[in-house]
Amino acid sequence: MPEMPGVTHIPYAYCYRCPYKMEYPSCDVYCAKIIEEQYLDHVIPPEEVAAVFLEPIQGEGGYIVPPKQWHKEIRKITEKYGILEVADEIQSGFGRTGKWWAIEQFDVVPDVMCMAKGIASGMPMSACVFNEKYDIKQPGAHATTFAGNLVTTAAALATIKMFEDEKVLANATKQGAYLLKRENEMKEKYECIGDVRGIGLMTAVEIVKDKKSKAIDMDTRNKIVMGCMKKGLLTLFCGVSSIRVIPALTVNQAQIDTACEIIESELKAVSK
Ligand SMILES: Cc1ncc(COP(=O)(O)O)c(C=O)c1O
CATH class of the missing domain: 3.40.640.10 (Type I PLP-dependent aspartate aminotransferase-like (Major domain))
Structure with missing residues (x-):
C-alpha cells in the first residue's frame, strides 16, 4: 500500500x-x-x-x-x-x-x-x-x-x-460467547477454517486451503459468503480470507443457531 x-x-x-x-x-x-x-x-x-x-x-x-x-x-x-x-x-x-x-x-x-x-x-x-x-x-x-x-x-x-x-451489552457478551463457541466447533470439524476470533458479537472465521499451510483461500471464502447470502444469511468479507459474522446486538440464541446451520451447510458444500 x-x-x-x-x-x-x-x-x-x-x-x-x-x-x-x-x-x-x-x-x-x-x-x-x-x-x-x-x-x-x-x-x-x-x-x-x-x-x-x-x-x-x-x-x-x-x-x-x-x-x-x-x-x-x-x-x-x-x-x-x-x-x-x-x-x-x-x-x-x-x-x-x-x-x-x-x-x-x-x-x-x-x-x-x-x-x-x-x-x-x-x-x-x-x-x-x-x-x-x-x-x-x-x-x-x-x-x-x-x-x-x-x-x-x-x-x-x-x-x-x-x-x-434492553441490556444490550449483556446480550452481546452472552450471545457472542455462544456464537464463538459454535464457530470454534465448526473449526474443529472443517479443514478450511484456520482461525476463529473475536470478542462479543465482533467475530470472524478465517478460511484457508488447509490448517497446516494456512494458505489463504479467497475463492472458497467468497463461495461461502455468496452461498449464505442465497440462503438468506448476510455475512461480510474482511481481511484477505475471512468472513465477518456480526449479528445485530439484539440477536438471540435461536437466531445464532439458524445462522450457524446455514454457514455449516456451506462449509459442507465447499468441503466435498
Ligand atoms: C474502523 C473504521 N474506521 C473508519 C471507517 C469510516 O467510517 P465512515 O464510513 O463513517 O467514514 C470505517 C468504515 O468502515 C471503519 O470500519
Whole structure:
C-alpha cells in the first residue's frame, strides 16, 4: 500500500499470521515494542509524531484481536512520549464487543475516540470524543456544517436508551460467547477454517486451503459468503480470507443457531 505523506503505517498484531514470523507470548509483543525501538528511534522522532491511530480490534483488515499486552505496551509508549492515542471505535464501538468500547476490553483509556456506525442505529452520525484537557475552548473551534443534527442526535439518544433498557451489552457478551463457541466447533470439524476470533458479537472465521499451510483461500471464502447470502444469511468479507459474522446486538440464541446451520451447510458444500 502506498504511504500517505506524513503517515507511517505499522503492522498490526496479527498473531495468526505474524508479520515478524514470531509467536505470542514468546515474542513479548515485539510488534508493539518496535514502535519505540525502531520507529521512534530511527524513522520519526517522537516530537514529530502528532498521534498514534489504532483500531482496538481491526475491522476491515480481518477482525484481528490483538493481545491485551500489545495495547498496554503501545499505551505505555504513547504516554511516555506524550503522543496522543486515538482509538478508532467506528466499527468496534457502541457495544459490538459487549462493552461500550472495544478498547475497554484491553483496560486502556485512549486520549481520543472516533465513533460512528452503531451510534444512531443507522442514521448518519459520527462523533469525535476527547479528554477535556485537549479542548480548544474557543467559540467556533469545532464547527462543522452537519454537526449537531437534531434528528440524528435524537436517534443516538434513543439508541443509548435502548441499550440501557434492553441490556444490550449483556446480550452481546452472552450471545457472542455462544456464537464463538459454535464457530470454534465448526473449526474443529472443517479443514478450511484456520482461525476463529473475536470478542462479543465482533467475530470472524478465517478460511484457508488447509490448517497446516494456512494458505489463504479467497475463492472458497467468497463461495461461502455468496452461498449464505442465497440462503438468506448476510455475512461480510474482511481481511484477505475471512468472513465477518456480526449479528445485530439484539440477536438471540435461536437466531445464532439458524445462522450457524446455514454457514455449516456451506462449509459442507465447499468441503466435498
Ligand atoms: C474502523 C473504521 N474506521 C473508519 C471507517 C469510516 O467510517 P465512515 O464510513 O463513517 O467514514 C470505517 C468504515 O468502515 C471503519 O470500519
